Amino acid sequence: MAASNHFLEDKKIIVVGGGIAGCAFVAALHKLWNPNWRLPEIVVLERNPRDVRHNYSISLHGDSVNGGLVALQQLGLLNETLSHSIFGLRSGQFKMWDVNWKELMSTQPRPWGGLPTGSMRIQRSDLERILVREAERINAAFHRGVECTGAERLANGRIRVAVEDEAGVKNHQDCDFLVVADGAQSRLRAALRPHDDLKYAGAVQIGGRAEFPHGIPEPIEENWGVLLSGKGVCCYFSAVDKDTVVWALSQLRAEPDTRTSVATPDRFAALKEEALRLGSMFSEPFCTIVESTIPSSAFVTAAMEKEPFRHDDPSLERIVFIGDANHAVSAFAGNGANLALKDGWDLAENICYQSSLHNAVAAYDRLGFARAAEAIKSSHQKIDFAHCTSLKDSLLRAGLATGRWFMRIRGM
Structure with missing residues (x-):
């Protein structure tokens, strides 16, 4: 690492979005920045207020160098993150069950590089809070309640970002x-890359949060996973805390569902009836979970995704997209937070170690593009896997049984 004359010394960096990817980048840049260099000014523009509540949990992986737990270890935030673990540190595994909750498969990935666990689940709110605190601790300036609607390159090469506050007042900031x-x-992607939009991945989920004041029913009180029907329907379950479970019943559909709200009493009743009908092959506690759903939490969502892109377009000079803004993956990938964390770290690391911004972005692209493309490919396989029927389902179950036998004889 050179000791002087860094290309971003005394410059201004604007980060649009103060979520997982944006805060991971800010924290990583500060951690890796040579103290002999003069710091750039870092401004984070975020639409939402601080500590927005997300009532669901996410998976963090630690079974390869591309896992989010690796990035958190690099950031020095792993222990704090593990202290908020729902599953994965001392208990809990991802499982697949049949319609009668008979276990078809259980996975516990081997930790990579000495990590304490190969996977875990955490409330998204807890992870974002950890990252935001770290970004604020290093004095990044957060401007909340503003939305960035466009960006343009000025004659002097700087970038002008159009912003609008909650009152509709428009302004701009240069960086x-x-x-x-x-x-x-x-x-900003819609403004700068108007034809690069989300695409439907072929599955629709309906679900919500079920509340159990006296304890979550077995077997999902200590595990998370998916029920497979072999009839084109599956249902995913994961605890959010000791009293609450998120469930999502999924089926393949030719077109995405257009329902925008299902939380009104009549629409919720219809949604619950639809879930019970579609999942009628599933044994208890499926019905109990659906019946225990909090009406205001009900949702219908289509699996959406967006392929990654490289920053080789001259119009994107001095502009880099990271996390979901670059490559969105559906919930079936179970990988969005991991990609965001690694994007933030990799971009910051290459900025600190490369000789120019151009080289840094090109090096980041080589890592991030391949990682995201593989995640989307995996997501397609999981969608096909979870909704398979007939012969394909029989072959799948035979494969799972063989896998369990192989793991047993190896003592895994």
Whole structure:
């Protein structure tokens, strides 16, 4: 690492989006920055207020160098993250069950590089809070309640970002480097890459949060996973805390569902009836979970995704998209947070170690593009796998049984 004359010394960096990817980048840049260099000014523009509540959990992987737990270890935030683990540190595994909750498969990935666990689940709110605190601790300036609607390159090479506050007042901020991390529905991507939008991945989920004040029913009180029917329907379950479970019943559909709200009493009743009908082959506690759903939590969502892109278009000079703003994966991938964390770390690391911004972005692209493309490919396989029927389902179950036998004889 050179000791002087870094290309971003005394420059201004704007990060659009103060979620997982944006805060991971800010924290990583500060951690890796040579103290002999003069710091750039870092401004984070975020639409939401601080500590937004997300009532669901996410998976963090630690079974390869591309896992989010690796990035958190690099950031020095692993122990704090593990302290908020729902599953994965001392108990809990991802499982597949048949319609009668008979276990078809159980996975416990081997930790990579000395990590304490190969996977875990955490409330998204807890992970974001850890990352935001770290970004604020290093004095990144957060401007909340503003939305970024566009960006343009000025004659002097700087980037002008158009912003709008909650009252509708429009303004702008200029910077030398723009990091776009404003999520799958990125306003800036829509402005700068209008034809690069989300695509339907072929499955629709209906679900919600079920509340159990006296304890979550077995076997999902200590595990998370998916029920397979062999009839084109599956249902995913994961605890959010000791009293609450998120469930999502899924089926393949030719077109995405257009329902925008299902939380009104009549629409919720219809949704619950639909879930019970579609999942009628599943044994208890499936019905109990559906019946215990909090009406305001009900949802219908289509699996959406977006292929990654490289920043080789001259119009994107000094602009980099990371996380879901670059490559959105569906819930079936179970990998969005991991990609976001690694994107943030990799971009910061290459900025600190490469000789120019161009080289840093090209090096980041080589890592991030391949990682995201593989995640989307895996997501397609999981969608096909979870909704298979007939002969394909029989072959799948035979394969799972063979896998369990192989693991037993190896003592795994």
